[in-house]
Amino acid sequence: MDIRFGDHSSFHRAAIGMVGGSLLFGLALHPVTPLAPLAGGLLGIAAGASIAHGKAPWRMLAAGAGLVPLFVMAPSWPMLAGVGSLLALGLSIGGPRGMRGLFAMALGAVTALIAMWCAMRITGARQTMLWPAWITTGAASAAMGMVGVLAMIPRHLSVALDPVQAALKKLPATLDAEVKNLCDRSVAIWNTTKDKLTDTDSGRSLVRDGVLKTLEVAAKSAEVKLTGASEAELVSRMDNFDKRIEAATDAEVKTQYTAARAALADQLRYRSHIRQGQERLVARMHNHVTTLEKFQLAATGLEAARASATGANQQLDELSQSVAASGEALAEIELGVTATAPEGVATAAT
Numbered sequence: 001m002d003i004r005f006g007d008h009s010s011f012h013r014a015a016i017g018m019v020g021g022s023l024l025f026g027l028a029l030h031p032v033t034p035l036a037p038l039a040g041g042l043l044g045i046a047a048g049a050s051i052a053h054g055k056a057p058w059r060m061l062a063a064g065a066g067l068v069p070l071f072v073m074a075p076s077w078p079m080l081a082g083v084g085s086l087l088a089l090g091l092s093i094g095g096p097r098g099m100r101g102l103f104a105m106a107l108g109a110v111t112a113l114i115a116m117w118c119a120m121r122i123t124g125a126r127q128t129m130l131w132p133a134w135i136t137t138g139a140a141s142a143a144m145g146m147v148g149v150l151a152m153i154p155r156h157l158s159v160a161l162d163p164v165q166a167a168l169k170k171l172p173a174t175l176d177a178e179v180k181n182l183c184d185r186s187v188a189i190w191n192t193t194k195d196k197l198t199d200t201d202s203g204r205s206l207v208r209d210g211v212l213k214t215l216e217v218a219a220k221s222a223e224v225k226l227t228g229a230s231e232a233e234l235v236s237r238m239d240n241f242d243k244r245i246e247a248a249t250d251a252e253v254k255t256q257y258t259a260a261r262a263a264l265a266d267q268l269r270y271r272s273h274i275r276q277g278q279e280r281l282v283a284r285m286h287n288h289v290t291t292l293e294k295f296q297l298a299a300t301g302l303e304a305a306r307a308s309a310t311g312a313n314q315q316l317d318e319l320s321q322s323v324a325a326s327g328e329a330l331a332e333i334e335l336g337v338t339a340t341a342p343e344g345v346a347t348a349a350t
Contacts, residue, residue, distance in 0.1 A: 005156050010052045014152045018048030018145040026141025027134060035070060036137050037119040041144025042066050042083070045112070046090055048145065049152065055093045062090025077113075084112030088151065095155050104154035115147035164190045164208060167215040172222045179218045182285045186214040189289070189296050203295070210292050214285060221281055234268045 005011075022044025029036035046063035050056035066086040073079050088108030095104050122128060122140040131139075168187055175183070190211040197204040229237070241261040248254040 006158060007156050011149075011152060011156050014048045014052035015146075015149045016048070017051035018045050018148050019142050020044070020145070021047035021051075022141040022145030022148070023138050026137050030134050030137045033071070037123055037140035037144065038070060038116055039067055040137070040141040041115060041119055041148065042070075042087055042112075044141060044145045045087060045115070045148035045151070048148070049091050052152070053094055053155070058093050059090040062086050062093075080116050081109065081113055084109045084116065087112045091151050100154060104151075107154060108151040111148060111151040115144040118147050119144040162194075164211050164215070167212055167219075171215060171219055175218060175222050176282075178282060179221060179285065182282075182289050183215055183218050186211045186289050186292060189292050193296050207292060207296060210288065210295075214288060214292075217281065217285065221278065229267070231268060231271060234264050234271075238264050238268075 022041045024040075025043040025047070026036050026040025029040050033039065042063045043060070046059040047056075050059045063086075066083040069079050070083055085105075088105045088111075091108045092101060092105045095101060119140040122143055123136055128136045128139070164187060168183070171180075171183060190207060193204060193207045197207075238261055241257050241264070245254055245257045245261065248257060
């Protein structure tokens with residue numbers, strides 16, 4: 001699982017704007033109403049979100065709509081929950097959509113409710129009774145803005161499953177040592193690339209797909225196992241049948257020994273074909289992984305040169321084609337090995 005927090009600067013602007021805006025609005029409304037901490041906090045949270053993400057008229061309108069029940073209705077938790085929902089609606093404008101958007105709205109409503117609770121706890125606390133009223137109002141408003149920052153987290157937090165790590169966990173434990181080493185190298189390439197290239201960079205997707213192909217082929221290669229007698233044993237048995245065929249005087253006996261020897265020859269040929277396919281597969285994996293390494297080096301090392309050197313883009317394009325061609329060739333080799341493996345294994349077992 002890959003958890004990332006993006007666009008830090010916007011989050012920082014929202015945090016500063018919410019705390020500062022809540023403080024200023026609270027102090028400005030202090031001479032007007034005893035509900036200044038709550039009203040100032042609502043307006044300050046909306047103002048901070050506007051500073052960070054725009055849409056100020058709509059956000060301030062939502063906060064203003066939340067002030068109406070605050071002033072015309074008797075205080076109650078259901079009423080405050082409604083006020084928080086109106087504020088959350090304003091904060092969600094221009095934010096994530098779908099299920100993530102619904103979660104952001106729910107979190108915004110809960111956050112607003114908790115923020116108002118914190119403000120009321122400060123204004124009603126025994127420790128603040130001796131404070132000047134304007135200081136208590138300012139502290140309560142600022143605290144409400146601090147808590148309100150939590151409502152902006154869904155905009156910046158992204159959670160994604162790493163398909164490479166998932167594929168790595170599915171690799172069989174019986175993987176050949178050389179193939180396992182190639183898999184480790186390809187995963188190391190991905191771990192380096194995903195940190196240096198952005199999610200929108202096509203090179204990042206290309207490396208990810210190339211690494212996934214390496215792991216997929218490695219997993220399937222582990223399914224191809226040579227079973228039955230060894231080559232040395234097959235050769236020994238064939239020599240034995242040759243002697244028996246030569247010594248046989250009965251035609252039926254000679255026919256059966258000849259058929260048995262032919263079956264052993266088929267097994268020997270199948271084993272040789274499977275072993276050759278495995279060797280080709282490993283060789284192709286080596287070529288594929290080294291091509292990925294070359295592309296990784298170019299993509300990360302020449303990224304800064306893209307703006308000033310036209311040759312950098314051309315080189316990356318050529319390497320992209322090499323990675324894609326290498327992946328296709330690897331798939332073809334894989335299909336060639338797995339297509340003949342069942343016949344060879346089945347024949348060897350007879």
